[in-house]
Each structure stands twice: as C-alpha cells, then as structure tokens.
Amino acid sequence: xxxxxxxxxxxxxxxxxxxxxxxxxxxxxxxxxxxxxxxxxxxxxxxxxxxxxxxxxxxxxxxxxxxxxxxxxxxxxxxxxxxxxxxxxxxxxxxxxxxxxxxxxxxxxxxxxxxxxxxxxxxxxxxxxxxxxxxxxxxxxxxxxxxxxxxxxxxxxxxxxxxxxxxxxxxxxxxxxxxxxxxxxxxxxxxxxxxxxxxxxxxxxxxxxxxxxxxxxxxxxxxxxxxxxxxxxxxxxxxxxxxxxxxxxxx
Amino acid sequence: xxxxxxxxxxxxxxxxxxxxxxxxxxxxxxxxxxxxxxxxxxxxxxxxxxxxxxxxxxxxxxxxxxxxxxxxxxxxxxxxxxxxxxxxxxxxxxxxxxxxxxxxxxxxxxxxxxxxxxxxxxxxxxxxxxxxxxxxxxxxxxxxxxxxxxxxxxxxxxxxxxxxxxxxxxxxxxxxxxxxxxxxxxxxxxxxxxxxxxxxxxxxxxxxxxxxxxxxxxxxxxxxxxxxxxxxxxxxxxxxxxxxxxxxxxxxxxxxxxxxxxxxxxxxxxxxxxxxxxxxxxxxxxxxxxxxxxxxxxxxxxxxxxxxxxxxxxxxxxxxxxxxxxxxxxxxxxxxxxxxxxxxxxxxxxxxxxxxxxxxxxxxxxxxxxxxxxxxxxxxxxxxxxxxxxxxxxxxxxxxxxxxxxxxxxxxxxxxxxxxxxxxxxxxxxxxxxxxxxxxxxxxxxxxxxxxxxxxxxxxxxxxxxxxxxxxxxxxxxxxxxxxxxxxxxx
Ligand SMILES: Nc1ncnc2c1ncn2[C@@H]1O[C@H](COP(=O)(O)OP(=O)(O)OP(=O)(O)O)[C@@H](O)[C@H]1O
Ligand SMILES: [Mg+2]
Numbered sequence: 013x014x015x016x017x018x019x020x021x022x023x024x025x026x027x028x029x030x031x032x033x034x035x036x037x038x039x040x041x042x043x044x045x046x047x048x049x050x051x052x053x054x055x056x057x058x059x060x061x062x063x064x065x066x067x068x069x070x071x072x073x074x075x076x077x078x079x080x081x082x083x084x085x086x087x088x089x090x091x092x093x094x095x096x097x098x099x100x101x102x103x104x105x106x107x108x109x110x111x112x113x114x115x116x117x118x119x120x121x122x123x124x125x126x127x128x129x130x131x132x133x134x135x136x137x138x139x140x141x142x143x144x145x146x147x148x149x150x151x152x153x154x155x156x157x158x159x160x161x162x163x164x165x166x167x168x169x170x171x172x173x174x175x176x177x178x179x180x181x182x183x184x185x186x187x188x189x190x191x192x193x194x195x196x197x198x199x200x201x202x203x204x205x206x207x208x209x210x211x212x213x214x215x216x217x218x219x220x221x222x223x224x225x226x227x228x229x230x231x232x233x234x235x236x237x238x239x240x241x242x243x244x245x246x247x248x249x250x251x252x253x254x255x256x257x258x259x260x261x262x263x
Numbered sequence: 264x265x266x267x268x269x270x271x272x273x274x275x276x277x278x279x280x281x282x283x284x285x286x287x288x289x290x291x292x293x294x295x296x297x298x299x300x301x302x303x304x305x306x307x308x309x310x311x312x313x314x315x316x317x318x319x320x321x322x323x324x325x326x327x328x329x330x331x332x333x334x335x336x337x338x339x340x341x342x343x344x345x346x347x348x349x350x351x352x353x354x355x356x357x358x359x360x361x362x363x364x365x366x367x368x369x370x371x372x373x374x375x376x377x378x379x380x381x382x383x384x385x386x387x388x389x390x391x392x393x394x395x396x397x398x399x400x401x402x403x404x405x406x407x408x409x410x411x412x413x414x415x416x417x418x419x420x421x422x423x424x425x426x427x428x429x430x431x432x433x434x435x436x437x438x439x440x441x442x443x444x445x446x447x448x449x450x451x452x453x454x455x456x457x458x459x460x461x462x463x464x465x466x467x468x469x470x471x472x473x474x475x476x477x478x479x480x481x482x483x484x485x486x487x488x489x490x491x492x493x494x495x496x497x498x499x500x501x502x503x504x505x506x507x508x509x510x511x512x513x514x515x516x517x518x519x520x521x522x523x524x525x526x527x528x529x530x531x532x533x534x535x536x537x538x539x540x541x542x543x544x545x546x547x548x549x550x551x552x553x554x555x556x557x558x559x560x561x562x563x564x565x566x567x568x569x570x571x572x573x574x575x576x577x578x579x580x581x582x583x584x585x586x587x588x589x590x591x592x593x594x595x596x597x598x599x600x601x602x603x604x605x606x607x608x609x610x611x612x613x614x615x616x617x618x619x620x621x622x623x624x625x626x627x628x629x630x631x632x633x634x635x636x637x638x639x640x641x642x643x644x645x646x647x648x649x650x651x652x653x654x655x656x657x658x659x660x661x662x663x664x665x666x667x668x669x670x671x672x673x674x675x676x677x678x679x680x681x682x683x684x685x686x687x688x689x690x691x692x693x694x695x696x697x698x699x700x701x702x703x704x705x706x707x708x709x710x711x712x713x714x715x716x717x718x719x720x721x722x723x724x725x726x727x728x729x730x731x732x733x734x735x736x737x738x739x740x741x742x743x744x745x746x747x748x749x750x751x752x753x754x
Contacts, residue, residue: 102706112720116707123711
C-alpha cells in the first residue's frame with residue numbers, strides 16, 4: 013500500500029482556488045522532490061496535508077497508510093506520523109526549545125498510547141541528535157526559534173524531525189537560507205532518516221539540495237497540479253531550462 | 264475554523280464549572296449572628312478572648328467604616344453588596360486549643376484534598392517534598408487558624424509564626440507597635456472593614472539578623488456559606504532578617520458571591536528582606552458569571568529601613584472579582600520594591616490588579632513585571648502607580664506589563680499612573696498586548712500537541728519571567744494551576 017496517496021486534491025483559501033486536482037503517490041522508502049515556480053501551491057499542499065486551519069479542501073482525498081488524513085485534527089495527523097518542516101518556522105517566546113521538544117514527543121506518545129520518555133532517555137536522545145546537527149545546548153535553552161538565524165531555524169526543524177521519527181516527512185524549502193556547510197549538515201540529517209518504511213516529500217527550488225538528498229522521483233508543480241513527473245535528471249533539466257515549457261507566466 | 268476560534272469555543276464548552284477545588288466540608292460551625300453591627304464586632308473580639316485595647320481598635324474602625332463609601336474607580340462591576348447579608352465570623356465548632364491530633368478529621372481531609380502538608384508528624388516521618396525543602400503551614404479554615412506546624416523549630420530560631428489571634432494574646436507589644444502601621448485603619452473602605460471584623464490570619468516576626476530557616480506558608484480556604492473571610496496578616500522582618508512567605512487560597516464552589524477582604528501588612532527594617540508569594544485560585548463563578556469570590560484585598564509593604572527589600576509575587580487565577588494592589592512604600596534610603604504578577608481571567612471574571620511603588624527615600628528602586636492573560640468574556644486590567652517624592656533623589660523604576668488575549672470577547676487594559684516630583688527620577692515603562700497567533704497554535708499542533716497543551720505551553724512561556732520569581736515548589740504548583748485554569752477556560 014502506498015504511504016501517501018493523494019487523488020484529485022482541490023483546496024482553497026479565502027475563496028482562492030490554489031490546488032486544482034493534484035495527484036501524488038509516495039510509497040514507503042521513497043523520496044519525492046517537488047519543484048515549481050513561486051506561487052504554484054507547494055506550501056499550500058504541505059499545509060493542507062498537515063491540516064492547517066483556513067485551508068478548505070473542496071474535492072479529492074489524501075490517504076496516509078490508507079487512512080483518511082483530511083478527516084483528522086492536525087495533532088492527530090502529527091501523531092499518525094505526518095511531519096512538516098516549515099518554510100518559515102514559528103517563534104514561541106519564553107518556551108525553551110528543550111521543553112518544546114519534550115512536550116511534543118510526549119504528546120505524540122500519549123496519543124499513540126505509549127509511555128512518556130524518561131528524562132535521562134530524552135536528554136540522551138536530544139544530545140545525540142542535536143550534536144549531529146550542530147545545535148548547541150545554548151540554543152536548546154533559548155525560546156523556540158527565538159533569536160535563531162534563518163539557518164538555525166531550519167536545523168531546528170530537522171532536529172524535531174529526527175526526534176519525532178515521523179512516517180511522512182514534508183520538507184518545505186529546508187535548503188533556503190542555509191550556507192554551504194549547513195546544507196551538508198542538514199542533508200546528512202535528512203539522509204540519516206531515510207529508511208525503507210519512511211517516505212519524504214522534499215519541496216525545493218534548487219537542484220543543489222538534490223545533489224545531497226537524491227530523490228527517487230521529481231515532480232513539477234504548476235498552478236496547483238503536478239504537471240510533470242520524472243527521475244532525478246528532471247531536476248537538472250529544470251535547472252537548465254526553467255519553467256518556461258510549462259506556460260510559466262508569472263514567476 | 265481558525266485555531267484560536269476553536270480554542271475559544273473549547274474554552275466555552277469546557278467552562279469554568281469544573282472548578283477543581285469545589286467541594287464543601289460538612290462540619291458544624293459556630294457563627295456570629297448575620298449582619299454587621301457593634302455587637303458583631305464585640306462578638307468576634309470576645310470569641311477570641313481579645314484584650315480591651317484590641318476591641319477598642321476594632322470599634323474605632325467600625326465607626327469610621329460607617330462613614331465611608333465603597334470605592335468605584337476600579338474597572339469592575341457587580342451588584343451592590345449588602346453588607347448585612349453576610350456572616351462575619353464562622354469557626355469550626357470543635358475548635359479550641361489543641362494538638363494536631365485533636366483536629367476534626369473532616370478538616371484534615373479537606374486539607375488533604377487541597378494537598379497541604381498539614382500533618383507535621385507525617386512530614387517529619389519522611390513524606391517531605393522531593394526537593395527536601397520544607398514549608399511551615401499556618402492553615403486558616405474559615406476564620407480560625409486551625410493548626411500551625413513547625414512552630415517549635417521556628418521558635419528555636421526565634422521566629423514567631425502563629426495566628427494573629429494568638430499574637431494579640433501572646434505578643435501584644437509587637438502587635439500594637441506594628442498593626443495598622445502600614446495600612447492605616449482608614450486607608451480604604453475594605454481595609455477599614457477588615458480592621459473592624461478581621462477574624463484571623465497569620466503573624467510573623469523574624470528577629471534581627473535571622474534568616475528564617477524555612478518557607479512560611481498560609482493556606483486560606485473559605486468553606487462556610489455566606490461568610491466573609493477577613494484575614495489579617497502582619498509580617499515583620501527586623502534588621503537584617505530574611506523571610507519568604509507563601510500564601511495560597513481556595514474556596515469551595517458556591518452560587519452566592521462570597522466576600523473576602525484581607526489586609527496584609529509587611530514591615531522590613533534596615534537591611535531586611537521579605538519575599539511574599541501568593542497563589543490565588545478562589546472559585547471564579549460558573550460559566551454564566553454566577554457565584555464566585557469577591558476579593559477586595561489591601562496588601563502593602565513598608566521598606567522602613569535603609570537597604571530593605573520587599574518583593575511581591577502573585578499568581579491570580581481565581582475569584583469573580585479581584586481588586587488588589589500589593590504595594591511598596593520605599594521609605595528607607597536604598598530600599599527596593601518588586602512586584603511580579605500573573606493574572607489570568609476567564610469566563611466572566613473581572614480582574615483589576617496592579618501595584619503602587621511609592622518612592623520616598625533616596626536611591627530607591629522598584630521593578631514591576633506584570634503578565635495579564637484574558638480569556639472568555641473576562642476583563643483584565645493592570646493598574647499601576649509609580650511616584651517619586653521630592654526627597655527621592657535617583658529613584659528608579661522599571662515597569663513591563665504585557666497582556667495576552669485568548670479569543671476576542673475578552674479585554675485587557677493598562678492604566679499606569681506615573682508621577683515624579685524629583686527631577687533625578689528615572690521611570691521606564693513598557694507595555695505590550697498580544698494574541699496567541701494562529702501560526703503559533705498550528706506549529707504546536709503540527710508537532711502533536713493538543714489545543715489545550717499548546718495554549719498552556721504558550722501561556723507558560725508568556726509568564727516565564729514571573730514564574731521564575733516564585734519559590735520552586737510554588738512555581739510547579741503555579742504552572743499546573745495555569746494549565747488547569749486555562750483548561751477550565753480553554754479546553
Ligand atoms: N491567505 C491567503 N489568501 C489568499 N491567497 C493566498 C493565501 N495564502 C497563499 N495564497 C496564495 O496561494 C498561492 C500559492 O501559495 P504557496 O505558498 O502555496 O506557493 P509556493 O508554491 O509555496 O510558492 P513559493 O515557491 O514562493 O514558496 C499564491 O498565489 C499565494 O499568494
Ligand atoms: Mg512555499
């Protein structure tokens with residue numbers, strides 16, 4: 013069974029139709045890249061899958077492991093294994109990153125009927141994963157994303173992903189704002205999470221990221237639909253020729 | 264539906280009826296006849312076996328009170344209070360001089376439900392809080408102080424910690440010297456009322472140079488129907504002394520509005536320091552705004568000596584109406600006053616709270632951090648006054664007051680009064696009002712937090728600057744309380 017099955021998805025926000033009949037199938041173990049011009053609806057897709065309020069699905073369906081995703085509350089989707097690395101991570105002043113991570117892990121465990129992670133286990137886990145991503149203890153003590161640089165915010169997203177071990181990882185422009193070294197660190201973090209059960213949807217504008225996170229499938233999204241699908245060489249082609257071939261009018 | 268809207272709806276659906284401490288203890292009590300008159304005052308004084316001077320003090324207050332008007336300047340509204348419709352004294356029948364073992368088991372059970380470590384013996388047998396720190400509790404059950412724990416150990420340090428009734432009998436000189444010296448009998452309508460009919464409360468005296476060996480705590484609880492509770496607390500830190508005092512309050516759930524008008528006076532002499540922390544979670548009324556405590560409190564600290572320090576920290580989550588301004592008179596040169604406040608209102612609660620920092624001495628400084636959180640249809644006002652008098656050279660104040668709104672039917676207001684009669688005074692004031700953003704909520708939900716977990720987390724982050732000023736054991740309790748009161752208000 014497919015991990016993620018999206019059929020004919022239509023969604024709108026404030027009466028603006030953004031997704032217009034989108035189909036996408038991600039099997040366990042696969043990494044799919046989605047590219048496409050600004051405003052084509054990539055972030056919208058990620059929000060709709062994660063259940064952001066105000067986005068209204070008008071037609072179509074999205075299944076996770078055959079289960080209707082669109083019917084679930086956002087926190088239930090998270091507990092079911094949907095993770096979104098935000099294009100613009102949100103700041104929560106006064107809430108230590110460490111506290112946030114722990115609350116999130118235990119909230120998901122609770123929803124799944126599992127016991128809370130013990131303090132030593134949690135600390136050990138965070139220390140290990142944070143170390144791999146070059147996230148300092150000082151950052152973990154600071155408010156969630158407060159005073160983090162753009163690159164640090166993105167690394168913090170990947171740290172959360174590594175800790176939460178989701179089934180479906182959606183990465184929305186995780187590469188934007190990263191310097192060359194950070195890109196490598198983050199990519200290594202993402203690659204470490206590749207596994208035969210896990211699926212990934214990687215949204216990006218740049219082929220560069222796909223040199224590090226090599227996708228199984230590349231899609232081109234345009235005006236709210238997938239208009240072309242190919243192998244990893246499709247990204248190279250796009251890099252060379254842009255989106256002109258897709259009737260790109262307002263890039 | 265936007266996340267915050269959903270949160271608001273959940274607040275509505277879960278509502279404030281779920282007041283966790285709403286249970287009534289069934290014990291016989293002895294009450295003064297209903298209503299207020301000179302006879303009531305005499306009755307109370309006689310019940311407590313007070314000396315003549317105390318009775319005269321009360322009667323004087325009562326006569327002055329008759330000439331006074333209820334204040335109306337606060338941003339709270341409620342039907343006119345019929346002061347003749349209350350009982351001004353209520354005591355458990357079995358009361359009297361006692362060892363802890365003689366205490367009515369029902370009362371002990373009530374305190375157990377409240378989670379108060381009343382049984383000194385149990386505590387000494389090792390049921391201490393994990394931190395290993397200990398708290399001496401003076402529990403006020405309606406009007407009589409039922410038991411005072413740890414007395415012996417405190418006595419060894421020379422600290423007097425007892426009910427005010429006992430202090431009036433046993434330490435009349437100290438009481439006469441300080442009672443009414445910070446909050447004068449005619450200070451305000453409610454303080455005067457309290458002076459006439461105060462029923463019990465705590466008394467603390469920490470002698471010169473003594474660091475009180477443990478946190479002192481009072482737990483207030485209003486049980487009896489239609490009783491006003493009028494505690495009177497007097498706390499004196501002599502030169503170079505230090506004491507940290509914790510006050511917690513709960514009341515059972517009642518349809519009627521119970522009246523509460525306390526007076527707390529703190530005196531810090533030269534180089535002394537007093538930390539006074541309050542967690543107040545009195546019954547806030549039901550989802551329609553029926554019932555709940557009317558809380559009209561006068562709390563004031565006098566930094567009487569040079570380089571003394573008084574710090575108020577409060578977490579206010581309960582009561583239908585809160586009217587409360589813990590203040591500092593910075594009389595001694597170099598003295599410091601602090602006010603850290605978290606005030607959460609929900610349902611139909613009305614909070615008008617803040618502080619006064621009155622700079623009289625040279626080089627005095629004060630700091631105010633206030634965090635107001637309004638949910639439901641509540642109104643939450645911060646009212647603060649900072650003044651520097653002519654002599655107060657180099658007075659310094661920093662005020663930061665932030666409001667957080669949950670939903671769009673509640674209100675947050677900031678009313679600062681600032682007055683400097685000395686040109687060298689430097690007063691800084693910062694204020695912000697914000698809402699929990701939909702993006703913050705969604706971010707939390709996407710990581711698996713439920714609506715209520717997300718709100719509690721964000722609110723706890725918002726109040727962090729204040730929480731860290733609470734003693735450890737209180738901070739943990741306060742954090743839970745914030746979640747509970749937002750559950751009762753958020754979901
Ligand atoms: N709240 C909103 N109201 C109206 N239109 C919106 C709203 N949010 C997004 N849109 C529109 O939806 C379209 C798709 O936006 P989306 O963010 O999904 O694009 P994207 O493919 O992620 O673009 P980018 O590559 O720039 O990140 C855009 O035209 C955007 O203006
Ligand atoms: Mg985008």
